[in-house]
Amino acid sequence: MKPDWTAPATLLADPEWVRARIGGAAKLYGCARPEVLGTIWWYSLSSVLVAPALEGLVAGALVDPALAATELDLVADGRFLGARATRPLSGGLPELGAAFAKTLGTAITTIATVTGARERALGAIATDSIGNRLLWTPEPERAMALAEPLVAAIDLDLPKPRFVRVGRTPAVRRASCCLIYEVGNPKCVSCPRQTPSERDARLRAALG
Numbered sequence: 001m002k003p004d005w006t007a008p009a010t011l012l013a014d015p016e017w018v019r020a021r022i023g024g025a026a027k028l029y030g031c032a033r034p035e036v037l038g039t040i041w042w043y044s045l046s047s048v049l050v051a052p053a054l055e056g057l058v059a060g061a062l063v064d065p066a067l068a069a070t071e072l073d074l075v076a077d078g079r080f081l082g083a084r085a086t087r088p089l090s091g092g093l094p095e096l097g098a099a100f101a102k103t104l105g106t107a108i109t110t111i112a113t114v115t116g117a118r119e120r121a122l123g124a125i126a127t128d129s130i131g132n133r134l135l136w137t138p139e140p141e142r143a144m145a146l147a148e149p150l151v152a153a154i155d156l157d158l159p160k161p162r163f164v165r166v167g168r169t170p171a172v173r174r175a176s177c178c179l180i181y182e183v184g185n186p187k188c189v190s191c192p193r194q195t196p197s198e199r200d201a202r203l204r205a206a207l208g
Helices: 007-011 014-030 032-058 092-113 118-133 140-154 195-206
Strands: 005-008 070-075 080-086 162-164 169-172
Touching: 005 169, 005 195, 007 014, 007 032, 007 092, 007 140, 014 032, 014 092, 014 169, 032 070, 032 080, 032 092, 032 140, 092 118, 092 140, 118 169, 140 169, 162 195, 169 195
Parallel strands: none
Antiparallel strands: 005 070, 070 080, 162 169
């Protein structure tokens, strides 16, 4: 699928733009409280937003996750297809963490202000997005080892990333809930708002 348009990530600091995009999410997910739509929207966006820098980290070629150095690809219905970093980043994990802190902190603050969603809950989603995106890289075992030091370097009081193994397959042990069930959809396979036994059974069924 090709994007219908590309937006500078700096728009995530613009409350009016964010409010309009989250309002448009109602067309995808149905009417719901603003904090629910904002949380679902952030769950989708955060996974895309962190991807370029995490892929660069695992590959050994750091790119800047700053909003001013990131472009977002969208389709007409408001979904995010991907993101691109437009410049490299000098330094190492401390510099990457500091850059991520500004990007995630700005986006989370804007969404919380616009929707009333709790910043701590949005931060937990960011941690889980980081964990998932690291698992999707070509070196998931090495990537998992980078997760905790990276989140510590971000220093936004995010929960620690956690992983479990389903057989030989690693998966994120979620700290967050995207609230998708609030708009009539099933809970995610790894949703923390289900009993541990139910979650483990669903993960085994999905991942073998």
